[in-house]
Amino acid sequence: MNGGTTQIFYASTLYGAATLAAAIDSGCFRPAGRRVLLVSTNAAVPETTTPLHRMPGFERLRGRFDEVLDWNETIEPLHPGGWTPRPDDLPLLQRHLRRLWALGGDRVELVVESLQVAPALTIAQLFPDAPIDVYADGLMSYGPTRNKIDPLVGERVRRLLHLDLVPGLAPLLLAEFGTGAETVPTEAFTKVVEELSGPTPSAPATEPAPALLLGQYLAALALLTPAEEAELHLRMVRGAVARGHRRLVFKPHPTAPDAWSRALVREAAALGAELTVLDRPVLAEVLYRELRPALVVGCFSTALFTASAFYGLRTARVGTRQLLARLAPYQNSNRVPVVLVDALIPDLEEPGGQQPMPLAHLESLVAAVGFAMQPKIRPDLRDAAVRHLSGPLAAPTRHHFTRRRLTSLGLPGGLPVPRHPGLRRLARRALRLKRRALGGR
Numbered sequence: 001m002n003g004g005t006t007q008i009f010y011a012s013t014l015y016g017a018a019t020l021a022a023a024i025d026s027g028c029f030r031p032a033g034r035r036v037l038l039v040s041t042n043a044a045v046p047e048t049t050t051p052l053h054r055m056p057g058f059e060r061l062r063g064r065f066d067e068v069l070d071w072n073e074t075i076e077p078l079h080p081g082g083w084t085p086r087p088d089d090l091p092l093l094q095r096h097l098r099r100l101w102a103l104g105g106d107r108v109e110l111v112v113e114s115l116q117v118a119p120a121l122t123i124a125q126l127f128p129d130a131p132i133d134v135y136a137d138g139l140m141s142y143g144p145t146r147n148k149i150d151p152l153v154g155e156r157v158r159r160l161l162h163l164d165l166v167p168g169l170a171p172l173l174l175a176e177f178g179t180g181a182e183t184v185p186t187e188a189f190t191k192v193v194e195e196l197s198g199p200t201p202s203a204p205a206t207e208p209a210p211a212l213l214l215g216q217y218l219a220a221l222a223l224l225t226p227a228e229e230a231e232l233h234l235r236m237v238r239g240a241v242a243r244g245h246r247r248l249v250f251k252p253h254p255t256a257p258d259a260w261s262r263a264l265v266r267e268a269a270a271l272g273a274e275l276t277v278l279d280r281p282v283l284a285e286v287l288y289r290e291l292r293p294a295l296v297v298g299c300f301s302t303a304l305f306t307a308s309a310f311y312g313l314r315t316a317r318v319g320t321r322q323l324l325a326r327l328a329p330y331q332n333s334n335r336v337p338v339v340l341v342d343a344l345i346p347d348l349e350e351p352g353g354q355q356p357m358p359l360a361h362l363e364s365l366v367a368a369v370g371f372a373m374q375p376k377i378r379p380d381l382r383d384a385a386v387r388h389l390s391g392p393l394a395a396p397t398r399h400h401f402t403r404r405r406l407t408s409l410g411l412p413g414g415l416p417v418p419r420h421p422g423l424r425r426l427a428r429r430a431l432r433l434k435r436r437a438l439g440g441r
Contacts, residue, residue: 004033006106008127009065010120012040014055015283015302016113016137018196021061022188023135023161032109035064036101040071040080040119043255044220050254055281057196069101071119080119085126094126113137115157115174116147124153134174135184136162138302141171142366143336144374151177163189165305166340168359172370176377186310190285197286210247210276210291211240214284214298215260217253223323223334230260232319234267236297239318239348241271245295248275251284288313297348299323300334300341308345316348317341321399330405331373339369339400364388365397372405389413
């Protein structure tokens with residue numbers, strides 16, 4: 001078959017699949033002869049994780065696609081996140097995939113998430129002539145591209161589709177290629193969530209709305225130690241109870257240890273509250289419809305923004321300052337999500353202590369952080385970073401930058417660097433000796 005068009009939509013999460021469904025429903029993609037959903041399970045041990053297309057509720061999204069293919073099965077026993085084909089093998093592998101997936105001579109169009117890394121980058125390389133749309137399923141779209149992308153891939157990206165999580169804020173992702181950003185309508189996304197959740201049960205009139213606590217399993221990302229993350233969850237419980245909530249619901253990360261949940265139940269009981277642990281894999285947005293929580297608490301989850309921007313729910317954060325100080329290297333792609341939560345979501349443990357940052361200030365901050373994270377990918381943001389760091393916003397946002405990073409980039413707020421090469425070498429040696437001495441204590 002020649003002359004037809006096959007659109008391949010790649011997704012690794014139910015949230016991403018819901019975003020794609022909303023984009024399709026909104027007419028974001030032109031008609032095609034065939035639409036294929038390519039799913040991937042990117043967990044460290046995929047065999048222990050429920051694949052996207054077998055999760056509860058997925059069948060309600062299934063009708064948008066003509067076929068569902070499994071990337072893990074296609075490349076087994078290789079891991080989706082660890083396999084990158086050799087350049088010389090790409091033509092052979094493309095012919096293999098066209099035969100395996102019955103693509104024939106169809107024109108292929110790709111819609112992928114996280115283009116900077118495998119497997120999305122691998123899929124893009126395997127179809128070198130395919131135009132690419134990228135969709136963002138979270139707050140990372142507001143940060144810079146985490147890795148330098150080969151122009152042979154980056155120049156094929158036509159647009160970035162994203163949910164309007166922070167109204168008015170333009171994403172930095174892929175902007176180095178001149179990629180335009182396009183929002184997926186909020187109404188379409190919430191309608192898809194309605195499909196996933198089904199009829200909303202009516203709660204008893206006398207039953208108070210609970211506080212919903214969101215777990216993320218940051219220890220698995222090496223952002224916190226297991227003990228630190230367990231304490232972070234306990235702070236969520238204590239903070240919610242201190243605000244007067246006696247009914248708590250905890251949504252753990254699917255791979256988080258059960259011991260953490262048991263500790264939260266005990267802590268809540270000791271404080272005179274009741275905590276329920278949800279053990280079903282469901283989107284937080286489905287719970288917003290089912291529970292209508294009085295408060296949503298998290299660290300830097302995207303779900304904090306869907307709660308406030310899409311459902312009008314009260315939100316609170318815990319632990320962002322600790323993470324901002326801990327994230328390493330500075331280029332860590334979680335930095336901008338943490339910055340946004342820290343700047344816009346109230347602190348659970350300091351009620352009434354912070355107002356959301358105005359949009360103009362937020363744009364200035366994100367541009368400065370974006371340059372500090374990726375100065376080689378976004379050198380055009382340097383002037384904006386200098387203006388921010390030398391202006392009135394520098395002091396109140398100082399905790400978003402490290403002295404070392406500002407110094408290495410020659411930005412305001414860094415230490416003065418000697419101009420003579422010999423003096424610079426001595427200064428670097430002195431810093432190494434100092435760090436070595438401190439590390440030995």
